[in-house]
Amino acid sequence: MKLYYLLFILFITLKLVQGQSSSSTNTTYPIVDPFATCQSYTGTICKKYLKDPNSIWIPYNKTQEEFEENALKVLSSMTIMGDSCANDHSLKVVCNMLFQPCQTVDLPYPIPLGGRNITKIALFQSSCRSDCIQFFNDCPRMTAKSNITCEDVVPKFLVDMFPVSSNSFNLSKFRGPDIYSIQCAVTDSIIVGCPLCAPYDFTCAAPFTYKNRSTTNEEDGFKYLTGTACVFPCPYPVFDKSQFNTIFKISNAFGVFGFICCSFMIITFGILDRHQDRHTRCILYMCIFGLLMTFTDLALLSQGFEFLCDGGIRFRRQHLDAACPATGFLFTFGGLGIILWWGTAAFDLWMVLRNLNTTESYEKFYTPIVFVVALTLALVPLSDNQYGYSGGSLQCFLRDQDWQIGAFWVPYCVVLFSGLIFVGLIFREVYKVVIRTDDGRTKSIRLIRFNLKPFILLMVFMVEFFYEIIFNFYSTSRNETISEKMQEYVTCVYAHGEDHCSPSGIIPFGPHAAANTIRVLQPIQIFLIYGITKRTATIWLNSPLCCNRFFNLRDIISLATSSWNSSSNTRGQMSRKPSEMNFRRATSQPTITATNDASDDDNSSCSSKESPPSPSILSNATMVPSNNNNNLQVMSSPPMEAISTDIDIEELEEVELNNDIEQNNNNNNNNIEPGGMDN
Incomplete structure (x- = not known):
């Protein structure tokens, strides 16, 4: 929906209001609406801003409720355009455009028309052009979003929306004067703060909620629609x-x-x-x-x-x-x-x-x-x-x-x-x-x-x-x-x-x-x-949570893995016992031991399987055969802590890579060490 939609409501309403007071004719003056009436304003939105709340012009076949609804839409939209749009002068101009001051002209004698006798004619009083110019200056967004100007007239009927000084009406058809002029309404003469006027406020439409501004403010976390006591919902409605x-x-x-x-x-x-x-x-x-x-x-x-x-x-x-x-x-x-x-x-x-x-x-x-x-x-x-x-x-x-x-x-x-x-x-x-x-x-x-x-x-x-x-x-x-x-x-x-x-x-x-x-x-x-x-x-398998005197998750996983592998062997192949598997593994693979003795506590089987030290430490160690042909002994100075037996292919590659880089760097007299944590 375009922002100027409500602006068109405002001006089209005015055109319809004034257009109903005329019909096509050869005269240069509009023919008035003989069935229009002057009424006391019964609404609340514009009462504070009207020149004469006791006499507003209502055309034939229209009601105040229709104008009140349009006023609510227009003024509500103005309040969110900033303080310059919702100032007292702008609100007075808009309200007096929708609810125009009314003047009556007594006829010399009753005129039978439409099944009734017309004894007086109700005429509207338009706002002055200077007020319109100031209105658009205060609210430039209105000008930018519409093609309406202060010089516009009602098509065909030659009624100025905002006369420079006055509008003239031809009442000769009703046995009145040929030219009856009404001066434009100067909104500056309207006193907004009159004690008899109702306070200006809007009805908050859902999802907006009324919140008394005298007891709260935006620093407390309320987001108000500008110029109103209506607050936005929370969270802010930027998504549906x-x-x-x-x-x-x-x-x-x-x-x-x-x-x-x-x-x-x-x-x-x-x-x-x-x-x-x-x-x-x-x-x-x-x-x-x-x-x-x-x-x-x-x-x-x-x-x-x-x-x-x-x-x-x-x-x-x-x-x-x-x-x-x-x-x-x-x-x-x-x-x-x-x-x-x-x-x-x-x-x-x-x-x-x-x-x-x-x-x-x-x-x-x-x-x-x-x-x-x-x-x-x-x-x-x-x-x-x-x-x-x-x-x-x-x-x-x-x-x-x-x-x-x-x-x-x-x-x-x-x-x-x-x-x-x-x-x-x-x-x-x-x-x-x-x-x-x-x-x-x-x-x-x-x-x-x-x-x-x-x-x-x-x-x-x-x-x-x-x-x-x-x-x-x-x-x-x-x-x-x-x-x-x-x-x-x-x-x-x-x-x-x-x-x-x-x-x-x-x-x-x-x-x-x-x-x-x-x-x-x-x-x-x-x-x-x-x-x-x-x-x-x-780290987790060697932690006290998974490896302690009561519970060893590594052994459970090893047992489950061996059982699974055994069950997948060909028919007739007998499963090995876990102790036998551990024995064969211990005798078939080389182990690495440190020159210093590790403490034999209850968790020694867990601590001996910790992650190996960094490759740079391993690269400084020398592995030599021990008395057992299947074991390797680490000779290092100073002595190191116990090193894991679970060095896999990737770790050995990492050691080899560091040794290669170190040897190459020694030749080039430039040390380079790869970093990171890959395992």
Whole structure:
């Protein structure tokens, strides 16, 4: 629906009103409506703004109720166009156009007409052209959306809508004067604040709700239609109900799953992992910040939209509410933390590929820096009560656009573009490493594969971060368009009712749903890349939860696997006993033992199967035959802890690759160590 629809209602109504006072004739003056009447105004909308509420002109076959309905639609649409459109002067002009002041002219004697005797003629008084010009100056949107001008006349009847000084009528047909002039109505003479006038107010059409403005304000979380006491529903009607429900279901499903994934990763690499390195700690910190962002989804799941909205009309605010602003703070803190650790991961991976000697020492600096920066940027808006719910999204966040840009999006962009530089440097270093170590195709492929997972995570997050930034600035650039579409929606509601109007399209649903989905998917993506790996399984199998004096999941899995393999053998082949299988495995495969003795406690069978140390440690060890021909003894100085017997082909390839790179680098006098966490 076009915004100028209601403007046409206004002017077409005036044309019809004045047109019914005339008929086609050769005279240059309109012929009046002999059956029009002067009536007292019975409505409430315009009473405060009429020049003479006791005498308004009502044409034949029309009622005040029809004009009152049109007045409600027009004035309601004006209120959402801004204060300049809804000022006293504009409202006076519109009301006196719809309910024109009425004057009566007594006839010399009764005129029989239409089965009745006409003794007086009712004539209307139009508003002056100067008032019309000022009206369009105050409300330029009306001018931009219509082709109506203040110089228009009623077609065929030569009645000025807005006369310069007066309109003239020919009453000779009714035995009256040939020219009867009526001066235009000057609206400045109308005193709006008269004590006898009813207070100006609109009836709030659904879904808008009346809320007394004298006891509440917008800082408390109410969004009023401009110039009225009607408040918008919460959440803000930028989507229809089905679209809101779709986003709500996506947030619930992926948000809960993301919380579970983050919790799993935090337990795995933060509590159970006994061989942490800077790569696992980086993933751990990203999961911690991702967990903070999921609290909003958990609260939304438990309370629904009531978590964001109080009674369906008030948007939650920091100074009045606790839960929603608290999750808003955690959401901001978590979002900043994730982007900062993403940039740190890009920087760290680049340093690993360059094998800088100071790599380890930098970690103790950038870890507290990331936490302090993210925490500071999230804490500062608290001083201005900025956390709350604003509308179309499904989380509490910073309310004012300036705060969003300064405390969130500017740091976001700085880190993203800095990380982009390091991603480019990573490409360069990988290329250089491949060239320097490429004695054969296998080594190059192994090197790239070893760094593939951290690189995939960096690239996936980089694309998603770029999308979020582009979508945010795209939405910000469309604020004026969104405002116009919202005005059209409100106008449609007052003209046709809520059931015939849809807010769909005010904000593009697809891009908004994609941005919301990306947010809740990021913790899940970390889990998919780093949570489903052999290293994760080994950590859990060797943890006290799965390997203790009462319960050993590794033995159960081994027993189940051997039973399955035995059952699939050919008929007649007898199954081996688990003890026999373990004996044969122990005697048929070489084992690695350390020169120092491991402690023989109840969990020695679990601790001996822990994940092997990093390849750089293994590469410094020398394996020599022991007294047992099937065993290897590790000679190392200084002594190392017990090393796992479960070194598979990929781990041996990793050791071989590091030895090859180290040997090649010694020849080139340039040390390069691959980084990452692949197993």
